[in-house]
Amino acid sequence: MVLGHYGFGLGAKKFAPRLSLGTLFLAVQWADLLWPVLLLLNVEHVELRPGNPKFPLEFTDYPVTHSLLMGIVWGAVFGLVYWLFKKDVKSALVLGICVLSHWVLDLVVHRPDLPLFPGDSPKVGLGLWNWPLLTALVEGTLFVIGLLLYLRVSKPRNTTGKWSFWLLMTLLVVNHVAGLFSPMPPSAHAIGWAAQYQWIFVIMGYWVDRNRITVTVQ
Numbered sequence: 001m002v003l004g005h006y007g008f009g010l011g012a013k014k015f016a017p018r019l020s021l022g023t024l025f026l027a028v029q030w031a032d033l034l035w036p037v038l039l040l041l042n043v044e045h046v047e048l049r050p051g052n053p054k055f056p057l058e059f060t061d062y063p064v065t066h067s068l069l070m071g072i073v074w075g076a077v078f079g080l081v082y083w084l085f086k087k088d089v090k091s092a093l094v095l096g097i098c099v100l101s102h103w104v105l106d107l108v109v110h111r112p113d114l115p116l117f118p119g120d121s122p123k124v125g126l127g128l129w130n131w132p133l134l135t136a137l138v139e140g141t142l143f144v145i146g147l148l149l150y151l152r153v154s155k156p157r158n159t160t161g162k163w164s165f166w167l168l169m170t171l172l173v174v175n176h177v178a179g180l181f182s183p184m185p186p187s188a189h190a191i192g193w194a195a196q197y198q199w200i201f202v203i204m205g206y207w208v209d210r211n212r213i214t215v216t217v218q
Ligand SMILES: [Zn+2]
Pocket: 001, 031, 032, 066, 102, 106
């Protein structure tokens, strides 16, 4: 899942308007931002299946980034660190939930390859990726709902705040569609390097948010 995660981050702004969109994107995508790093460090592993267009990647081993238990742990770490700096319980909770949401949303689309905990764990996944059109509908809906929720609490502070937001939204959609049609990477190592570009969306999230203001909802 790609767009759905970003949709969740956008929508979360409504419940914790003090959180920057950059921080929210960092939280919802933490698992997928850390995963390529751990691939490069040979801590987590993925196998390539060029003959299987629906599931070209077999996630054989990714307990640190994609187990339920670690999702909870990472969520707690994010929430705690935020609380220590800002002393804002509600925003800290929302941030923690955002981190955990990644696993829950991945659960919907992945095949049963998501472990519950590191080690010898059962693996779960509802496999929505078996139905690409339905997946697109679910992800698109999540994204649009999140975008609309975000717009209810955030208004542009200046012209940059307006166009940068729509630029980011466009790039997210393009990124999602390009991901569907992009050629198979040659190796897990190549995926590890290529996937680093996702940080741009976190950085852009901070940039967009700096040029927008939070409004109180009636
Ligand atoms: Zn993921």
